[in-house]
Amino acid sequence: MNVMQNAEGKESSATRSAYVSLREMILTGKLAAGEKLKIEQLRTMLDTGASPVREALSLLTSDMLVERLDQRGFRAAPANLANFQEILGLRCALEDMALRKSIARADSEWEEQLVLVHHRMKRASDQNDIPTFEAAHKAFHMALLSNADSPILIRYCGQLYDLNIRYRYLAAAGTDYRKRDVGAEHDEILDAAVRGDADKASGALINHYRLTGEYLTVPLSEL
Amino acid sequence: MNVMQNAEGKESSATRSAYVSLREMILTGKLAAGEKLKIEQLRTMLDTGASPVREALSLLTSDMLVERLDQRGFRAAPANLANFQEILGLRCALEDMALRKSIARADSEWEEQLVLVHHRMKRASDQNDIPTFEAAHKAFHMALLSNADSPILIRYCGQLYDLNIRYRYLAAAGTDYRKRDVGAEHDEILDAAVRGDADKASGALINHYRLTGEYLTVPLSEL
DNA sequence: TGCGTCAAAAATATCGATATTCATTGACAA
DNA sequence: TTGTCAATGAATATCGATATTTTTGACGCA
Numbered sequence: 001m002n003v004m005q006n007a008e009g010k011e012s013s014a015t016r017s018a019y020v021s022l023r024e025m026i027l028t029g030k031l032a033a034g035e036k037l038k039i040e041q042l043r044t045m046l047d048t049g050a051s052p053v054r055e056a057l058s059l060l061t062s063d064m065l066v067e068r069l070d071q072r073g074f075r076a077a078p079a080n081l082a083n084f085q086e087i088l089g090l091r092c093a094l095e096d097m098a099l100r101k102s103i104a105r106a107d108s109e110w111e112e113q114l115v116l117v118h119h120r121m122k123r124a125s126d127q128n129d130i131p132t133f134e135a136a137h138k139a140f141h142m143a144l145l146s147n148a149d150s151p152i153l154i155r156y157c158g159q160l161y162d163l164n165i166r167y168r169y170l171a172a173a174g175t176d177y178r179k180r181d182v183g184a185e186h187d188e189i190l191d192a193a194v195r196g197d198a199d200k201a202s203g204a205l206i207n208h209y210r211l212t213g214e215y216l217t218v219p220l221s222e223l
Numbered sequence: 224m225n226v227m228q229n230a231e232g233k234e235s236s237a238t239r240s241a242y243v244s245l246r247e248m249i250l251t252g253k254l255a256a257g258e259k260l261k262i263e264q265l266r267t268m269l270d271t272g273a274s275p276v277r278e279a280l281s282l283l284t285s286d287m288l289v290e291r292l293d294q295r296g297f298r299a300a301p302a303n304l305a306n307f308q309e310i311l312g313l314r315c316a317l318e319d320m321a322l323r324k325s326i327a328r329a330d331s332e333w334e335e336q337l338v339l340v341h342h343r344m345k346r347a348s349d350q351n352d353i354p355t356f357e358a359a360h361k362a363f364h365m366a367l368l369s370n371a372d373s374p375i376l377i378r379y380c381g382q383l384y385d386l387n388i389r390y391r392y393l394a395a396a397g398t399d400y401r402k403r404d405v406g407a408e409h410d411e412i413l414d415a416a417v418r419g420d421a422d423k424a425s426g427a428l429i430n431h432y433r434l435t436g437e438y439l440t441v442p443l444s445e446l
Numbered sequence: 447t448g449c450g451t452c453a454a455a456a457a458t459a460t461c462g463a464t465a466t467t468c469a470t471t472g473a474c475a476a
Numbered sequence: 477t478t479g480t481c482a483a484t485g486a487a488t489a490t491c492g493a494t495a496t497t498t499t500t501g502a503c504g505c506a
Contacts, residue, residue: 015489048490049491051489061285275461295488448506452504461495464490467487468485473480
């Protein structure tokens with residue numbers, strides 16, 4: 001029936017496929033914040049049944065990207081400045097915590113992984129390969145935290161990272177990262193982390209977020 | 224069809240009803256940690272259809288009370304000491320943050336709410352009304368944080384609170400809160416919060432958790 | 447003109463049935 | 477004896493259809 005088109009190595013179940021697609025559409029704004037999400041509409045969009053769509057929406061509810069309205073279906077989570085700033089503040093607090101734990105447990109394997117992921121991100125940036133960069137950027141930030149040995153904390157950080165993506169798209173139609181030396185900021189974080197300097201690394205990371213936050217706050221202030 | 228048995232003011236949709244029931248069963252251990260959750264089994268248990276059960280399990284996945292296994296259904300989230308300790312540590316960190324924010328924005332309305340909720344908890348405790356106490360206890364702790372004006376943070380704290388409940392049941396078959404003066408600890412937190420003494424309140428709160436943590440760690444160490 | 451009521455239309459939530467996938471067992475071959 | 481593989485038996489994931497709300501809009505009445 002659904003079988004799963006395991007073509008190039010994509011998704012396995014219809015539900016997961018719908019989840020990934022819907023998530024992408026919400027993050028990039030193809031499904032606007034606050035928009036009503038009608039099952040039938042999405043069903044035809046994704047060319048799948050109602051059950052996978054419903055279940056995918058349920059899953060997105062966990063990610064705070066979709067809201068469930070009592071008996072009246074779903075809608076994309078609303079976006080507003082207060083929400084953006086809460087996300088920013090929590091990211092600073094939680095990632096600071098996670099990064100420090102990661103560094104406290106540093107080992108050579110983790111450091112190597114960091115360098116590798118950073119390199120991939122830089123390469124994608126140099127080549128202006130935006131989609132690859134997007135993925136690599138998340139991978140870099142999550143790799144920084146990955147050694148914290150705290151799955152719930154990592155989960156929360158990942159959720160907040162994703163929530164923030166949407167605001168980047170809202171603020172700049174997808175192409176943010178303009179000329180402000182983001183690369184140098186990443187380098188600084190990486191260096192400090194590899195050196196095991198938790199204060200420096202955390203400071204650089206938080207500064208990175210605060211700067212991004214300031215960039216985004218202006219265009220978002222009309223929300 | 225499902226209509227919703229709005230009898231005494233219970234649940235409205237079959238999904239929500241299933242969600243509440245399953246959540247209760249997992250928290251109290253009626254569905255054991257790590258146990259495979261078969262749709263058919265739960266369907267008959269709850270006397271409802273497969274769709275609401277599936278959807279409820281999806282929702283519980285967000286709460287980290289249920290895990291989804293690739294194509295092989297669901298199981299109750301495993302429990303182990305590391306998980307318990309992570310929850311404990313995160314609770315201390317996140318509730319500290321939330322409580323301080325709450326106190327920083329204190330107003331008389333919030334203070335009154337605190338006193339009220341605390342009173343209800345105490346009354347339930349005096350009357351040995353365990354179920355009411357359980358609910359009131361959560362209400363008290365969430366009320367402490369409720370003024371933080373940070374919905375995501377509150378959400379996380381609530382999730383962690385619930386995750387912890389399960390370990391209380393695992394450790395003591397439901398009846399914890401033995402003679403250690405939990406009431407006095409709560410009083411201390413309340414007093415400091417109402418006085419606006421953030422350091423004292425946060426310290427008392429964290430101490431409350433650490434003490435509980437120590438109580439539970441021993442019986443849980445076999446996990 | 448404004449408002450409340452009620453019926454029609456749309457959308458959701460749920461059920462029952464079916465196709466698929468996973469797990470198990472037993473036979474067969476090495 | 478042991479390992480592989482096919483057939484069988486669960487269990488899941490998904491579909492299509494139906495019952496239940498919710499929403500819309502028209503109508504009548506004040």
